[in-house]
Amino acid sequence: MFGLDPQLLFLLILCLLAACAFEFVNGFHDTANAVATVIYTNTLRPWIAVIWSAFWNFIGVFAGGIGVAMGIVYLLPIEALIDQDVYHGIAMIGALLLSAIIWNLGTWYYGLPSSSSHTLIGAILGVGIAFSALPETGGAAVNWGEAGKTGMSLIVSPLLGFTLTVMLMFILKRFVKSKTIFKEPHKRKPPPLWIRLILIFTCTAVSFFHGSNDGQKGVGLIMLILIGIVPVYFALDHTKDPFEIQNSLARTEQVMNRIDVSVLSKTDTETVSRIKAEAADMRRIFQSAETLHQLEDKSKFQLRKDILLLNKDTEALLKSPDVSLSQNDRDEIHSSIATMRSYTDYAPDWVVMIVALSLGVGTMIGWKRIVKTIGEKIGKEHLTYAQGASAELMAAGVIGFSTFVFKLPVSTTHILSSGIAGSMVANRGIKNLNAGTIRNIALAWVLTLPVSMFLSGSLFLLFRWML
Numbered sequence: 198m199f200g201l202d203p204q205l206l207f208l209l210i211l212c213l214l215a216a217c218a219f220e221f222v223n224g225f226h227d228t229a230n231a232v233a234t235v236i237y238t239n240t241l242r243p244w245i246a247v248i249w250s251a252f253w254n255f256i257g258v259f260a261g262g263i264g265v266a267m268g269i270v271y272l273l274p275i276e277a278l279i280d281q282d283v284y285h286g287i288a289m290i291g292a293l294l295l296s297a298i299i300w301n302l303g304t305w306y307y308g309l310p311s312s313s314s315h316t317l318i319g320a321i322l323g324v325g326i327a328f329s330a331l332p333e334t335g336g337a338a339v340n341w342g343e344a345g346k347t348g349m350s351l352i353v354s355p356l357l358g359f360t361l362t363v364m365l366m367f368i369l370k371r372f373v374k375s376k377t378i379f380k381e382p383h384k385r386k387p388p389p390l391w392i393r394l395i396l397i398f399t400c401t402a403v404s405f406f407h408g409s410n411d412g413q414k415g416v417g418l419i420m421l422i423l424i425g426i427v428p429v430y431f432a433l434d435h436t437k438d439p440f441e442i443q444n445s446l447a448r449t450e451q452v453m454n455r456i457d458v459s460v461l462s463k464t465d466t467e468t469v470s471r472i473k474a475e476a477a478d479m480r481r482i483f484q485s486a487e488t489l490h491q492l493e494d495k496s497k498f499q500l501r502k503d504i505l506l507l508n509k510d511t512e513a514l515l516k517s518p519d520v521s522l523s524q525n526d527r528d529e530i531h532s533s534i535a536t537m538r539s540y541t542d543y544a545p546d547w548v549v550m551i552v553a554l555s556l557g558v559g560t561m562i563g564w565k566r567i568v569k570t571i572g573e574k575i576g577k578e579h580l581t582y583a584q585g586a587s588a589e590l591m592a593a594g595v596i597g598f599s600t601f602v603f604k605l606p607v608s609t610t611h612i613l614s615s616g617i618a619g620s621m622v623a624n625r626g627i628k629n630l631n632a633g634t635i636r637n638i639a640l641a642w643v644l645t646l647p648v649s650m651f652l653s654g655s656l657f658l659l660f661r662w663m664l
Contacts, residue, residue: 218290
């Protein structure tokens, strides 16, 4: 399999199983975000709610695309980190996986709704920073531009969840005449049918969008493993013929040749030179083989590196005010680069399937601890119908926009917990929050990033020394 010796094959399988374990833990860690409201309002029985949520998490993974997944992949410039020793790639992947699982299990054990997204991203950053600290690497190993966008989405999304839930609660109080939705649910009776349908819809929406966003994180994680350990097989989408890239490459070169470099700054001139060199390198690779079968495995990985560098440099060049190109030329470059990126930004169907199964099965297990925290301990009152529906509706909306519009990872846990807190504040003010629980949740939120970074960085250095 992949031409690996038995030891490397065993380690690859172990890493893939660990990635599935992370998604499994993510499933039962985050299930409470979807099912807490329908359980605590007696809308659905717990076992029905959990199975329903698992099903829509599974569907969400397939519907989410790969935009968020690629954001995870490109947090680490994996092309720059891979060296001749494949065991170093295994040390990197193993460290970030183990640290993420340890922190997720720890917070789950204590019933704290901390973020799986924060944990994974912290682990990736910790590995990158530790790699940068090695004397033989000589360079940054974190894509700080991508990390900045991801960090901003993780900060802004809970604030949106809190604010929008407060606003929706005030709107409901102002325009809904029925007071039933603002009362504590009966301990044994289900809510009125119309309220029940709304709560089932919001549970479904949160489950679906959780799968579409968090499932992609698992897909990105597995692609990191495959590219890091067996890059020659997963550098490019092997279902496509790389020779078809040549048409897009030719169109890009034609536009580059129309740029008047005499009016450009030194920096822009150097960027144009790099773009032409990267294009020439791709031409050289294609000229060395006449068919797909003659193209060497290492050449496929080099094509991947050239495509990503070409994308980075053309983006930087087109932002320069000194570059005078028509809108048609700019559109031509964007279209050509997008076509080439379709060869690097992909995930095999089997990867999406195992992530969907891991997340779906995990959703049906271990949900009770965090459900209790969300349903009973964030506020000083029992969750009402209006509070549950408002928080989940806002959470679904924020996660959906982040996934399908901005293609950024967000924390379902942070958004929904903030929404629940917002609904409590809208009901009786800030005094309605349970200070002890809010303090513990906030502490987990604050500690997640530095602890996961420290754990993954330390484990990476240890594994690298051992391997």
